[in-house]
Amino acid sequence: SQVLEMFDHAYSNYMEHAYPADELMPLTCRGRVRGQEPSRGDVDDALGKFSLTLIDTLDTLVVLNKTKEFEEAVKKVIKDVNLDNDIVVSVFETNIRVLGGLLGGHSVAIMLKEKGEYMQWYNGELLHMAKELGYKLLPAFNTTSGLPYPRVNLKFGVRHPEARTGTETDTCTACAGTLILEFAALSRFTGTSIFEEYARKALDFIWEKRQRSSNLVGVTINIHTGDWVRKDSGVGAGIDSYYEYLLKAYVLLGDDSFLERFNTHYDAIMRYISQPPLLLDVHIHKPMLNARTWMDSLLAFFPGLQVLKGDIRPAIETHEMLYQVIKKHNFLPEAFTTDFRVHWAQHPLRPEFAESTYFLYKATGDPYYLEVGKTLIENLNKYARVPCGFAAMKDVRTGSHEDRMDSFFLAEMFKYLYLLFADKEDMIFDIEDYIFTTEAHLLPLWLSTTNQTISKKNISTEYTELDDSNFDWTCPNTQILFPNDPMFAQSIREPLKNVVDKSCPRGISRAEESLGSGPKPPLRARDFMASNPEHLEILKKMGVSLIHLKDGRVQLVQHAVQAASSLDAEDGLRFMQEMIELSSQQQKEQQLPPRAVQIVSHPFFGRVVLTAGPAQFGMDLSKHKAGTRGFVATIKPYNGCSEITNPEAVKEKIALMQRGQCMFAEKARNIQKAGAIGGIVIDDNEGSSSDTAPLFQMAGDGKNTDDITIPMLFLFNKEGNIILDAIREYEAVEVLLSDKAKDRDLEMENMDQKSSENDSHKPNSKEAPSESQDAGAVSEEPDGGGESSAVGDPDPLSPASADSASVSRADEDPHSPGPAEASAPEPACTPEDSQPQEQNTQTESNSKAHWDSKVQPMESILADWNEDIEAFEMMEKDEL
Secondary structure (H helix, E strand, O other), rough: HHHHHHHHHHHHHHHHHOOOOEEEEEEEEEEEEEOOOOOOHHHHHHHOOOOHHHHHHHHHHOOOOOHHHHHHHHHHHHHHHHOOOOOOEEEEHHHHHHHHHHHHHHHHHHHHHHHHOOOOOOOOOHHHHHHHHHHHHHHHHHHOOOOOOOOOOOOOOOOEHHHHHHOEEEEEEHHHHOOHHHHHHHHHHHOOOOHHHHHHHHHHHHOOOOOOOOOOOOOOEOOOOOOOOEEEOOOOOOOOHHHHHHHHHHHHHHHHHHHHHHHHHHHHHHHHHHEEOOOEEEEOHHHHHHHHOOEEEHHHHHHHHHHHHHHHHHHHHHHHHHHHHHHOOOOOEEEEEEEOOOEEEEEOOHHHHHHHHHHHHHOOOOOHHHHHHHHHHHHHHEEEEEEEEOOEEEEEOOOOOOEEEEEHHHHHHHHHHHHHHHOOOOOOOOOOHHOOOOOOEEEHHHHHOOOOOOOOOOOOOOOOOOHHHHHOOOOHHHHHHHOOOHHHHHHHHHHHHHOOOOOOOOOHHHHHHOOOOOOOOOOHHHHHOOOOHHHHHHHHHOOEEEEOOOOEEEEEOOOOOOOOOHHHOOOOHHHHHHHHHHHHOOOOOOOOEEEOOOOEEOOOOOEEEEEEEEOOOOHHHHHHHEEEEEEEOOOOOOOOOOOOOOOHHHHHHOEEEOOOOHHHHHHHHHHHHHHHHHHHEOOOOOOOOOOOOOOOOOOOOOOOOOOOOOEEEEEOOHHHHHHHHHHOOOOOOOEEOOOOOOOOHHHHHHHHHHHHHOOOOOOOOOOOOOOOOOOEEEOOOOOOOOOOEEEOOOOOOHHHHHHHHHHHOOOOOOOOOOOEEEEEEEEOOOOOOOOOOOOOOOOOOOOOOOOOOOOOOHHHHHHHHHHHHHHHHHHHHOOO
């Protein structure tokens, strides 16, 4: 019942505030319309002005037994959605979300019609729309390889003069290899074989281009030549659903060649990539060599796939490791290092971990996984729930939000959470009759015997003979997989319970295994000492030269040809990669982490958290865990560059001021003299946002700043306007300045209500658990006329500089980088991998649904908050 209430909160807010827009912006209570909001880069390629969230949610409504709502939603899709828009969209995203959503909706619609109560009027309209969309995607396959272009114009295709696409040369493996389920289902439903043929051709090409010695595939491939562009290989972003669709294509279509291919890849994954409980990327040509020292959150789907495969022990191990990371950070960061520090701090409410939790519970029956599910529900309600839906996390360390609720949150998260707790009698159909696509859409298994496409097996390809008895268990059977022992899964989890809190012990390397126990383990960068003769001898053996520079530093250079052996050369390359990342981390440790401004007064109750830039002077909020709490007041003059003329309004309050015309430290001294207990500087650059700019760090004035004792934080223009708008609509606004957002529970709400009534200005003494984290902040020096800017290290080629300055261009991700973020992010084709813009609340009346932005008046938002509070109170009474 709690999952249903949460779904209703998200779905009703989308329909009320966003539809027919593609997605809901839950902080500003309006729809995200492509072209009307600042571009978020490639992530916006999922938006096609086709009511994405509604289509993506269709079969979720039926799984949650909301058949009346489903019938209404189908009618809206048929009546309102236009698929002939002049807009460039991602082939991958449109396939899994829109085509998959239409096919999933059609699958459950015909099931309901057969039952005789609902959808009696339905005549295949969703399938007709799916076929129309399928034909619009086909021009993308017009390549010599058969691999599709990554993008297509819905109206003009690819090579048309007005298409504005068709010049790309690369695509990711998952982008080209995650088509077979939807395209084959479309062919089987309609009897039109061309869709399945095109998807099979793309899969055949990727299989032929695998690295033959390792049987691994790279992350990105040239769609014309078939050359691997990125030659690292893993099970996360860029490759993930390619493996998933090989196994599921066998289940849905019954073609043995797909199972044989999957088994061949799976053997390579377990041989090279799996380092229990970790899954680390390797080089396809040198699979003994790790390609990076961090993991991305998309690999959380893999334990679920291993359950479907029947290999349960490593699934339990990896899932438990991920759960420990979640318990530390409340959510799974987009990327984290092998020692479980945050690498990319955002979390867009991804469902992959919930998916694996569901499959593990179905396979083991272990109630432990129900407790895991309850933790996910609790964290979503506590940290992500906002009055108009659920907001993505901008930074799991501070608890700040993004104005973003992706369609996959409704399509997948609630589906898996509901199924995790549902009994058989809670379902109106048998879920075992369907297979889940990567977007959790339902395709019926009876398609395997309908309108089969006759295809010749690729007889030129020899499949590797694999000695693995697990391959006989394609679909797991708990009676076979487990002894009659309810403690079986727990015995596997137990050794991993403290893996995140402790340093992960280094196991024997694959190179050592191949050589036996004789040789010493390779030298690690963290252990290296330039004064150690033994270390210098090891470097020489690895082909690494050490050069002493005049300024006292040392420079390392590797020449693989000078190594004693090819194995030593691999160790040398790994050592150099570790040293580069270690150097980057050390530079970032000198920078201050982001801070949080949390609006805690009625009716916000801490649910709005803004990412703030720190100051190099004043109170160090990381050493004052309670933070500084007080009501805000606008100072006069607003720039804070002279004596404050309204000290009575500022005394014992947190002062708001505008950036510019003088040094930050001067502003701080002026408001401190006027009696302020803290200060917030708001950027004067109209439209600036922490989503599109590196984190701003306020520098001192070059003098001693020990006299400044109050905390000072910096907000970009859009974040600052959220507070200013709140003041205009609701005069008394209280905020908490802290290093990390505090827990937002009912006790805090009650305390806030009393505080608001009594006009109390006492700081909140309540502390929240906090982890000490490093951050890749961007330092900016004095404000106003003397203002200059330096990004990270003054050296423009330093790791900190490269990361901070270029991440929004290289990754299309305007997220401010987190700790240890020196590596290049994933390619643009990675599904759902960017961050949105936070927008200011405005007042605008709309008499009907249209594509313009919908904005809700503050009074209505407050009413929603009150409803939200009542819902939480009811949930607490029910002990949910």
